[in-house]
Amino acid sequence: MHDIVIIGGGIAGISLAARLAPFASVTVLEREPSLGYHSTSRSAAMYIPNYGTALLRQLILQSGDDLTGDHIVAGGVTSLRGELAIVGADDEDILAKYMTGSTGLTQLSPDEAHDLCPILRNDRFVSAIYDEQAADIDVDKLFQGFIRMARQSGAQLLTGHEVLSLSQTCNTWHITTDKDVLTADIVVNAAGAWAGVLASMAGASPISITPCRRSAAIIPLADGLDPTPWPMIADIAETWYAKPDAGRLMVSPADQDPIAPCDAWVDDMVLAMGIDRFEQATTVSVTRVEHQWAGLRSFADDHEPVAGFDPVAHGFFWLAGQGGNGIQTAPALSQLAADIILSKTASSNASDAKLITGLSPARFN
Ligand SMILES: Cc1cc2nc3c(=O)[nH]c(=O)nc-3n(C[C@H](O)[C@H](O)[C@H](O)COP(=O)(O)OP(=O)(O)OC[C@H]3O[C@@H](n4cnc5c(N)ncnc54)[C@H](O)[C@@H]3O)c2cc1C
The missing domain is CATH 3.50.50.60 (FAD/NAD(P)-binding domain)
Known part of the structure; x- marks a missing residue:
């Protein structure tokens, strides 16, 4: 027993x-x-402390000490990355919702955002929100x-x-x-x-509890582009995001399609449309996907x-x-x-x- x-x-x-x-x-x-x-x-x-509902933000912040300190793994498991969310001309309402209850965010001009991540097309957005607390988790x-x-x-x-x-x-x-x-x-x-x-x-x-599929792909960048110091980038409406991953970029269409519980796989069309949204916002032209996967995010x-x-x-x-x-x-x-x-x-x-x-x-x- x-x-x-x-x-x-x-x-x-x-x-x-x-x-x-x-x-x-x-x-x-x-x-x-x-x-x-x-x-x-x-x-x-x-690790994005300003992500989700108020209760989630409380849990994320409370987890911060264990993720950065020695309690679970000596030396912690996070390294600062930062997150840059670009804001389009029609995104006022989404921006207001995003800012509610958030802490430690900085509003940047398109040029300032471009300085942090030079692949962004600074004529495609009107401002950006930078969260310097966002971090990679090992x-x-x-x-x-x-x-x-x-x-x-x-x-x-x-x-x-x-x-x-x-x-x-x-x-x-x-x-x-x-x-x-x-x-x-x-x-x-x-x-x-x-x-x-x-x-x-x-x-x-x-x-x-509804499982929803989320897909991701690893794409190589043109010679001479080293993404290591870039923040994670996303559009504030969460229709795509990308983050540096060992000299390449992980790009996600930020899909959230309900499916039955299973060993999840990528829907190629959903991934292609997400990569297209990423290409519209950046100067990157995706010629090859090195690796792709999907997983389930389950919601009440x-x-x-x-x-x-x-x-x-x-x-x-x-x-x-x-x-x-x-x-x-x-x-x-x-x-x-x-x-x-x-x-x-x-x-x-x-x-x-x-x-x-x-x-x-x-x-x-
Ligand atoms: C693409 C993607 C990006 C994400 N990004 C982030 C992120 O940046 N930060 C973040 O915090 N979270 C992120 N998440 C969410 C995070 O991955 C999940 O919330 C978390 O992994 C859920 O953990 P879990 O243990 O509940 O589920 P799981 O890891 O799925 O574990 C559940 C386990 O239960 C087992 N099981 C089910 N039924 C049975 C049974 N009958 N008998 C025995 N075993 C059973 C399954 O085999 C499975 O291994 C992301 C998820 C995805 C898919």
């Missing part, structure tokens, strides 16, 4: 195992032969750091274990995999794009993560719906989830109490 079985060996499940393992017996079950195979290994690897280092923490505290991380059914008798969960049956007091749903499937197996609340209807005990299925804990923020929020979200599971939350702190309520699956009741 385990205290806690976590379903899903991506960053959500593994970071939570790292937080819980010093205090409880924890097993992670991952269907694939390796950990982190799905969304976790397919991200843009960015996702592999971060993930390996959480794996090490989990294993050192005794967590079992089992790959090649697909959960096929869940049932509960007398407050004990029976977790049937393709290999064996485990029992536990608490089951955690950290199944990423499959969170809805797992919830329905458990008879938990029917919270809608209100685009906030879902973290907390299910109001219907006793002992069933949700850790899902991180959307495009699951890497940069993992340190804080895993700590908050562990505190709730171990009943250690400081409800005296009003902002944490608001966070817990805002993330709770009970908000959909």
Whole structure:
């Protein structure tokens, strides 16, 4: 009998195992032969503190210390990159929304933006917003750091274990995999794009978690162009973005197309249209794609993560719906989830109490 079985060996499940393992017996079950195979290994690897809703921004900021400090990986896992969002003549409303609740942003002229990233066509936009706090995350280092923490505290991380059914008798969960049956007091749903499937197996609340595809490609640049010092660039309406990647550029069409949970693949037409939008905004002409991939970003209807005990299925804990923020929020979200599971939350702190309520699956009741 385990205290806690976590379903899903991506960053959500593994970071939570790292937080819980010093205090409880924890097993992670991952269907694939390796950990982190799905969304976790397919991200843009960015830390952008002004990205997303107010609750997400709180989680991102709270994660900052763990990402830059020595708590998870000695020396931290971030390096400053900066993010430059270009603003078109018709983007006033989007700009106003972007600025609401944001901190540390600088408004630049097209010429100033061009100085930071010389491939931008400065006649195609009227201003730009620069966020100097945005940083690259070494996702592999971060993930390996959480794996090490989990294993050192005794967590079992089992790959090649697909959960096929869940049932509960007398407050004990029976977790049937393709290999064996485990029992536990608490089951955690950290199944990423499959969170809805797992919830329905458990008879938990029917919270809608929609997987949305996001694609990316690596493109080479003309000789003599070294993107290393450039910031990440994007248009403020998020219809494309690009970031330096080992002497090349990663370009994304910023697609967000709902699809059934799966091993995601690129839709060539969507990628081609995104590359076209990137070409319109820059002087780069894309002649070759070296590598392309897609991953799933999974969202609840209100685009906030879902973290907390299910109001219907006793002992069933949700850790899902991180959307495009699951890497940069993992340190804080895993700590908050562990505190709730171990009943250690400081409800005296009003902002944490608001966070817990805002993330709770009970908000959909
Ligand atoms: C292109 C792209 C760019 C992104 N950029 C960023 C970024 O810059 N910054 C950021 O913070 N985030 C970003 N994200 C989002 C981030 O990658 C995700 O939020 C995060 O990886 C989700 O982690 P997860 O552990 O919930 O999901 P996953 O990594 O998908 O893990 C879930 C796991 O559950 C397993 N599973 C499912 N069902 C079962 C079952 N029945 N039995 C056993 N195992 C099961 C799956 O096999 C899977 O491995 C991006 C995502 C994409 C696709």
